[in-house]
Every structure is written in C-alpha cells, then in structure tokens.
Amino acid sequence: MGLGTVGGGTATVLTRNADEIKNRVGRSIEIVHAAAREINEQTLFDVNSNVKLSEDAWEVVNNPDVDVVVELIGGYSPARELVLKAIENGKHVVTANKALIALHGEEIFAAANEKGVSVCYEAAVAGGIPIIKSLREGLAGNKIEWLAGIINGTGNFILTEMRDKGRDFDDVLKEAQALGYAEADPTFDVEGIDAAHKLTILASIAFGIPLQFDKTFTEGISKVTTEDVTYAEELGYRIKHLGIARRTSNGVEMRVHPTLIPEKRLIANVDGVMNAVLVQGDAVGPTLYYGAGAGAEPTASAVVADIIDVARSFEADVNNKVSALSYQPDYQTSDKVVSVDEFETAYYLRLKVDDRPGVLAEVAHIFAEQGISIEAVIQKEPEVEGSKVSLILLTQKVQEKQMNTAIEKVSSTNISDSVTKIRLEHLD
Amino acid sequence: MGLGTVGGGTATVLTRNADEIKNRVGRSIEIVHAAAREINEQTLFDVNSNVKLSEDAWEVVNNPDVDVVVELIGGYSPARELVLKAIENGKHVVTANKALIALHGEEIFAAANEKGVSVCYEAAVAGGIPIIKSLREGLAGNKIEWLAGIINGTGNFILTEMRDKGRDFDDVLKEAQALGYAEADPTFDVEGIDAAHKLTILASIAFGIPLQFDKTFTEGISKVTTEDVTYAEELGYRIKHLGIARRTSNGVEMRVHPTLIPEKRLIANVDGVMNAVLVQGDAVGPTLYYGAGAGAEPTASAVVADIIDVARSFEADVNNKVSALSYQPDYQTSDKVVSVDEFETAYYLRLKVDDRPGVLAEVAHIFAEQGISIEAVIQKEPEVEGSKVSLILLTQKVQEKQMNTAIEKVSSTNISDSVTKIRLEHLD
Numbered sequence: 001m002g003l004g005t006v007g008g009g010t011a012t013v014l015t016r017n018a019d020e021i022k023n024r025v026g027r028s029i030e031i032v033h034a035a036a037r038e039i040n041e042q043t044l045f046d047v048n049s050n051v052k053l054s055e056d057a058w059e060v061v062n063n064p065d066v067d068v069v070v071e072l073i074g075g076y077s078p079a080r081e082l083v084l085k086a087i088e089n090g091k092h093v094v095t096a097n098k099a100l101i102a103l104h105g106e107e108i109f110a111a112a113n114e115k116g117v118s119v120c121y122e123a124a125v126a127g128g129i130p131i132i133k134s135l136r137e138g139l140a141g142n143k144i145e146w147l148a149g150i151i152n153g154t155g156n157f158i159l160t161e162m163r164d165k166g167r168d169f170d171d172v173l174k175e176a177q178a179l180g181y182a183e184a185d186p187t188f189d190v191e192g193i194d195a196a197h198k199l200t201i202l203a204s205i206a207f208g209i210p211l212q213f214d215k216t217f218t219e220g221i222s223k224v225t226t227e228d229v230t231y232a233e234e235l236g237y238r239i240k241h242l243g244i245a246r247r248t249s250n251g252v253e254m255r256v257h258p259t260l261i262p263e264k265r266l267i268a269n270v271d272g273v274m275n276a277v278l279v280q281g282d283a284v285g286p287t288l289y290y291g292a293g294a295g296a297e298p299t300a301s302a303v304v305a306d307i308i309d310v311a312r313s314f315e316a317d318v319n320n321k322v323s324a325l326s327y328q329p330d331y332q333t334s335d336k337v338v339s340v341d342e343f344e345t346a347y348y349l350r351l352k353v354d355d356r357p358g359v360l361a362e363v364a365h366i367f368a369e370q371g372i373s374i375e376a377v378i379q380k381e382p383e384v385e386g387s388k389v390s391l392i393l394l395t396q397k398v399q400e401k402q403m404n405t406a407i408e409k410v411s412s413t414n415i416s417d418s419v420t421k422i423r424l425e426h427l428d
Numbered sequence: 429m430g431l432g433t434v435g436g437g438t439a440t441v442l443t444r445n446a447d448e449i450k451n452r453v454g455r456s457i458e459i460v461h462a463a464a465r466e467i468n469e470q471t472l473f474d475v476n477s478n479v480k481l482s483e484d485a486w487e488v489v490n491n492p493d494v495d496v497v498v499e500l501i502g503g504y505s506p507a508r509e510l511v512l513k514a515i516e517n518g519k520h521v522v523t524a525n526k527a528l529i530a531l532h533g534e535e536i537f538a539a540a541n542e543k544g545v546s547v548c549y550e551a552a553v554a555g556g557i558p559i560i561k562s563l564r565e566g567l568a569g570n571k572i573e574w575l576a577g578i579i580n581g582t583g584n585f586i587l588t589e590m591r592d593k594g595r596d597f598d599d600v601l602k603e604a605q606a607l608g609y610a611e612a613d614p615t616f617d618v619e620g621i622d623a624a625h626k627l628t629i630l631a632s633i634a635f636g637i638p639l640q641f642d643k644t645f646t647e648g649i650s651k652v653t654t655e656d657v658t659y660a661e662e663l664g665y666r667i668k669h670l671g672i673a674r675r676t677s678n679g680v681e682m683r684v685h686p687t688l689i690p691e692k693r694l695i696a697n698v699d700g701v702m703n704a705v706l707v708q709g710d711a712v713g714p715t716l717y718y719g720a721g722a723g724a725e726p727t728a729s730a731v732v733a734d735i736i737d738v739a740r741s742f743e744a745d746v747n748n749k750v751s752a753l754s755y756q757p758d759y760q761t762s763d764k765v766v767s768v769d770e771f772e773t774a775y776y777l778r779l780k781v782d783d784r785p786g787v788l789a790e791v792a793h794i795f796a797e798q799g800i801s802i803e804a805v806i807q808k809e810p811e812v813e814g815s816k817v818s819l820i821l822l823t824q825k826v827q828e829k830q831m832n833t834a835i836e837k838v839s840s841t842n843i844s845d846s847v848t849k850i851r852l853e854h855l856d
Binding site for chain 1 (some may be wrong): 438441442444445449450451452453454535550554557558561562565566567568569570571614636694697709710711712713714715716717718719720725726728729730731732733734735737739741742744745747748749750751754756757759760761837
C-alpha cells in the first residue's frame with residue numbers, strides 16, 4: 001500500500017532480486033496486489049501485469065490472497081486503521097512508518113500478538129541500517145547502557161554543510177529543500193520530531209519500556225549558528241543532532257538535541273545525509289551501525305528484509321518468533337522516563353560579555369556556587385574596541401536544573417545579556 | 429564446553445543478565461553442564477553449584493538434559509567430532525570457532541539440517557559485532573556487491589601503532605604479545621589466516637557460494653614497513669589489513685592482504701584492536717558495522733545472542749528458520765572463485781631507483797606498454813648524494829597478472845632492484 005518513493009523502491013528491489021531472495025528464503029515472494037492513491041499510466045505496475053491494482057487500500061487488506069501487507073503510505077491515518085484491519089484479517093504486516101509505530105505501536109503489537117501475526121518495522125528507524133534487528137537480536141545478551149544516533153539525514157546534511165563550508169542554517173535548509181531532502185515544511189526534520197519518533201522506538205527495544213513518544217525531549221537545530229559550529233571545532237568537537245537514550249539510576253533519559261561530541265569519535269565523522277547509531281552494551285562495549293537513513297532503495301532494503309523475515313519463519317507460531325519490541329509484552333519494565341530537569345550532561349556555553357577585567361572571575365564564581373566545574377574556556381578579543389566579546393565555556397557533567405539556575409544567575413547580572421547552551425556528550 | 433576466556437565470559441554474561449534475557453526471550457536459559465580441560469578450585473563454577481562439571485566434554489554432548497551445546501574449545505579436533513555428535517544427539521549448537529566453520533562448516537550444516545537443529549556461529553566473525561545476522565538477515569534483500577573488513581584486532585593494533593607512533597612491525601608485535609593480543613605464535617593473526625577463516629564465512633553468506641577456505645588468497649602484514657605507512661599517509665591513504673570479498677564478472681574474489689584505503693573513509697579510521705566490516709549492497713549502498721572483535725565479554729555477547737536466537741525459536745522447525753549460510757542448501761551458487769592472477773585492483777608501488785634523469789620516463793614507459801595508467805607519483809630527493817631514491821607510484825585498477833608482468837619487466841632492467849607492491853582499494 002503506497003507506491004511513492006519507498007513503495008516504488010520496494011517493488012523494484014523485490015523484482016530485481018527475486019531469484020536471490022528465493023534462493024535465500026526457500027519460498028518465492030510475489031507482489032499480488034498494490035494500492036496507490038491514483039492509478040494511471042505512470043503507475044509502477046502496468047494494469048496488464050499480474051499485480052492487481054487498486055486506488056482503495058482497503059481492498060488490499062481485505063484480499064484473501066494477501067499473506068503480508070506492506071504499509072508504505074505514512075502518517076497516522078488511515079495507516080493505523082489499515083494495519084489494524086490487516087492484523088484482524090490474519091495478515092502479517094511490514095511498515096516503514098516511524099510515526100505510526102512511535103505513537104500507536106503498543107496497540108498494534110498487542111493486536112498482532114493476539115492474532116499470532118508479525119508486525120515488522122526495520123525501515124522505520126535509520127532506513128537501510130539493520131539497527132532494529134541488531135539491537136533486538138544481535139545485542140540481546142546485553143544490558144544496554146545507552147545509545148546515541150544520527151537518525152535524521154536532513155539535519156545531518158545541514159550541520160555537515162554548516163561546518164564544511166561555513167554556510168548558515170537557513171541557506172543550507174533552502175538547498176536541502178531544493179535537493180528534495182527536506183519537506184516543504186521542514187519542521188519534522190529540523191525540529192527533531194522525526195528523530196524523536198525513531199528514538200522512542202529504539203529506547204523501547206533497548207530498555208524494555210513502553211513506547212512513550214510524548215515523554216521524549218526534543219530540541220531542533222534551527223538555533224545552531226555557524227559561530228557555535230566554529231567554536232566547537234576549535235575545541236575539538238563536532239555538533240551533531242543526536243537522539244540519545246540512556247539508562248540512569250533515576251530512570252531512562254530520552255532526548256533529541258544538538259550535541260557537541262569529540263571529533264575523534266567515529267560517529268562524529270558521519271557526514272552528509274548518512275545515518276549512524278552507536279550502542280553501548282554492558283558485555284559488547286561500543287558498537288556502531290552506519291548507512292543510508294533514507295532514499296528509495298536503502299529504505300526498501302529494510303522493508304524487503306522484513307518481508308524475508310516473515311517468509312523465512314512463515315509457519316512458526318508467535319511463541320517461536322522474536323517479540324516486536326524485543327521484550328516479551330508481559331515483561332516490559334516500568335522504569336520511569338526522567339524529565340529534562342534531571343538530565344545529566346556536560347555543556348557548551350557561549351556568553352556575550354563586556355570586555356573588561358574580572359568578567360571571567362564573576363562567571364566562574366557563579367558556576368562554582370552551583371557546584372559546576374569548568375573544563376575549558378575560550379575568550380576572544382573584541383572585534384571592535386569596546387564591543388562585547390564571546391566567552392565560551394565547557395563544563396563537566398551536571399544536572400540540567402543546576403545548569404539552568406546558574407544560567408539564570410548569570411543572566412540576572414549585567415555580565416551577559418544572552419547565554420547559548422548546547423549539551424555535550426563524550427560518548428565514552 | 430571450554431571455560432577459557434570466551435567460555436568464562438559467556439557464563440558471566442548469561443548469569444549477570446539472566447533476568448534481562450528471560451524478559452526478552454520468554455524462556456529461561458540455564459547452564460546445566462560445563463566441561464573444562466581441568467576442574468579445580470579455580471574453575472568458574474564451584475563443584476557445589478547447580479552446574480554439573482566434567483573434564484570430559486563428551487559427557488556434555490551426551491547429556492540428555494542439555495538442549496543447546498556451546499562449543500568454545502576452538503581448533504579443529506575434537507571440536508568437529510563433539511559438534512557432530514551433539515547434532516546427532518538432536519542438540520542445537522552454538523560455536524565461536526571460525527576455523528571449524530571455515531573448514532568443516534558444510535559438513536556440520538548438512539548434518540544439522542538433516543537432524544533439524546540449528547548451528548549458530550555469530551561469534552566466529554568480528555567478535556561482538558552482529559555481522560553474520562546483519563548480512564544474513566538485515567541485508568537479505570540485497571545483491572551483495574562486495575564487502576571489506578578489518579577482522580583481526582591484533583593486526584589492526586599493529587598497523588595503528590606503526591602509523592601513530594612510527595614504530596616498526598617487530599617492535600609493536602612484541603608489545604601485542606606482551607599485552608596478550610597476539611599468541612606466542614602470531615602466524616594466525618599477522619599472516620592473515622585468522623582473517624581468511626572469517627572472510628571465507630562472510631563470502632559464503634554474501635554470495636551463496638560454498639565455504640572454500642583453500643581458495644582464499646592470504647597475504648600477511650609482516651612485510652609492511654613504516655616507510656610504506658608514511659608514504660601512504662602522504663598520499664591521503666591508510667594501510668589496513670583487509671579481508672575483501674567481491675562479486676565480479678569473472679567470479680568471486682576472496683582475498684586478505686594489506687590494503688591502502690582513502691583516509692576519509694570511515695573504515696580507515698577504525699583503530700587499535702577494534703574491528704569493522706563495510707558491506708556494499710545493490711539496494712542499501714554502503715553500510716558499516718563496528719565494534720570489538722575479540723575479548724571475553726564482546727565475544728560472549730555474540731555467543732549469548734546465538735543462544736537467545738535458538739531459545740526464541742525453540743519449537744520452530746528447520747523450514748521456519750534462517751538457513752545457516754543464508755542461502756538454502758539446495759540453492760547455493762557455483763560461482764567460480766577467481767585466482768590471484770585475475771584480481772582487479774589498483775596498486776601502490778615503491779621502487780628504489782638510481783637518482784638520474786629519465787628513470788621516471790623509463791618506468792612510465794614500461795607501465796604504459798602493459799596498459800597500466802599511473803594516477804600519482806612521489807619521487808624523493810636522495811638522502812645521501814648518489815644513493816638510490818624512492819619512487820612511489822599509485823596506479824589505476826588493473827589485473828594482477830598485468831601488474832606482475834610490468835613489475836618483472838622493471839626488475840629485469842637495471843632501473844630498480846626491488847619493487848614493493850601493496851594493493852589499493854577506493855571502497856566507493
């Protein structure tokens with residue numbers, strides 16, 4: 001259902017690699033029925049092909065010849081209703097729909113479990129990278145400590161261009177839109193909503209908590225300036241838009257925000273539209289998964305892998321398959337999701353201060369009072385005599401509410417009229 | 429069976445993460461019987477624990493209470509006989525033994541298939557990185573075009589130290605042995621045999637060819653000099669010991685050798701004992717998998733993941749499980765493995781030539797006659813007046829036999845008494 005970019009790519013890959021797939025699976029996979037909003041001469045499948053064509057997706061979910069329904073329409077509705085109906089009709093479901101899984105996954109998986117069918121969604125997170133499978137199966141012997149991912153290609157393209165070419169955010173965003181990376185309304189990408197959908201899913205698999213999109217903290221990259229990118233570089237860091245999930249003694253942190261990370265980390269060197277997820281397990285240590293996070297065929301690669309998974313264990317019952325979110329439904333944990341005030345992280349701070357003696361001492365004093373240690377400082381010469389100067393601070397790890405109190409104190413004095421705050425993670 | 433480094437790590441991870449694992453699997457996994465060459469007070473399991481202890485591994489494979497036999501002894505024999513007996517007794521097998529799978533995998537998988545049990549070996553390649561699963565399942569919709577991996581940590585540690593600190597091979601090897609990375613007999617690591625075992629396995633999964641260790645071309649790193657490492661760096665390349673498998677129009681290339689790769693590739697920045705595998709699929713494009721390739725708990729992570737896989741689909745029959753080498757046994761392809769003469773790759777060449785006019789022209793002429801294009805040249809000033817100088821050439825892609833003919837011609841003149849040849853891959 002859905003013959004757009006991903007639907008078209010999926011049909012292409014299934015057709016082109018049909019022999020290869022049959023040799024691996026031991027069963028043929030055949031497209032029998034496809035639905036697109038509009039069927040015309042441009043439709044991928046000719047009306048004379050063996051593929052039945054409908055403009056009404058309900059005909060697919062109600063077709064008794066269909067074993068596996070592939071939902072590539074996107075959005076919440078009618079995707080949710082179609083998927084639930086497919087399950088009710090006893091069909092397995094494969095979807096690339098991150099928004100659907102992040103918000104309605106619990107309902108969908110419960111229905112599937114009751115009916116004894118599979119719902120697979122590898123393509124929903126990081127496109128062609130098999131991160132769902134790696135986390136759910138490949139690392140299943142580990143207690144996952146944290147994970148951090150570049151899981152939105154558009155955002156990573158923008159930040160990479162800002163660093164490589166010194167271009168500013170608005171300028172690169174316009175290019176990304178022209179190249180077709182970003183939607184006309186780029187909010188989902190640059191404000192981190194798309195990444196938050198994906199992070200919600202990864203956190204559930206990693207920690208066994210229910211899907212809780214509404215508790216995922218989200219901050220976009222639209223306020224990142226080339227000035228900050230340059231200072232970060234000077235200090236040995238790159239700014240990346242990361243989705244981070246971490247198990248702490250207070251509960252689980254789920255957060256998407258611009259983050260300074262050391263440039264020598266492999267993930268700091270993941271550039272352009274590419275995605276990568278770094279996972280820290282208690283036994284395996286750090287592992288990283290890298291690849292294309294979007295695009296017709298990379299996403300199709302994950303969709304087809306899911307279809308193959310269904311086909312390879314087609315007659316196995318639900319008790320002999322991997323649980324959708326890794327943990328058995330009855331064994332999900334109720335670990336609390338911590339609020340932003342309780343996040344513990346290091347910080348990059350940029351202040352605009354008067355160019356007079358004693359300013360650094362005053363700032364340092366306020367931070368010391370709040371128990372915040374400063375790790376590194378850059379103070380620049382004023383560009384024009386008497387103008388404000390930039391003061392850059394890197395702090396040690398501290399609770400967000402302590403940091404906010406310190407920033408308020410700084411702002412309430414006449415030291416600095418604005419404080420730019422970007423979180424910093426060492427990822428070690 | 430086997431309570432050494434990996435066996436001990438496996439017992440530790442299974443015990444420490446027992447709750448987590450049970451919550452994911454829906455079944456408990458219990459160690460009921462362990463065998464070690466010598467049972468004494470130092471043995472991991474106390475004789476008073478619930479784990480039965482034997483000095484005879486045959487007692488484990490013949491124990492009717494055992495569902496899954498975990499072979500962590502290593503080597504060919506008695507590992508092969510024990511595994512075959514375990515299969516005959518209807519038990520699933522998990523092993524970390526790359527040598528066993530690379531050489532006797534076909535026999536073992538055939539026996540397992542007949543008996544309807546699983547043989548899992550994720551830990552045999554790249555330790556804790558779930559590369560077997562990713563290739564076999566996560567990328568199953570792709571035609572794999574090629575893969576290239578840093579799949580021996582000791583070799584990568586040595587090459588990293590040579591580059592970072594300008595140390596020579598013998599010096600770093602001694603340190604690696606002192607640190608316990610390399611065995612007293614380091615041949616398996618530095619001559620590429622260990623990597624060739626792993627590459628043989630990866631190539632079978634990727635291309636559906638039978639396991640053919642004897643046809644894998646293997647060249648070690650013991651002849652790599654700091655001089656070559658430095659020249660490579662100057663030209664924008666790093667030298668890595670890669671295992672490369674590639675599908676070409678002539679057949680499948682399987683080769684392990686020192687390789688120059690562009691420093692801007694992510695895999696060129698995988699340093700120290702870490703491993704990484706880069707896989708190029710026709711749909712997904714390039715994907716990379718990074719992590720610890722050895723060590724007690726990283727390897728245990730893969731062993732436990734396999735045990736969990738077996739447990740999660742415990743009652744499913746063999747027709748509803750993934751085939752051991754991805755392809756169904758009846759559908760393996762008979763693509764020929766190409767010989768080293770037919771390899772197609774670019775080259776780095778280092779010649780020692782007289783410091784006189786016209787030498788470069790003579791060399792260029794010989795290569796041109798063989799149809800070999802030169803991409804880059806470095807010619808150094810002589811260190812001592814009148815002494816030989818180093819002439820470095822990077823060539824375009826050419827067949828190995830053409831290159832060897834050209835090198836013979838150069839050597840047969842009085843231009844250069846020795847030619848150092850290192851293969852170069854752009855990995856794009």
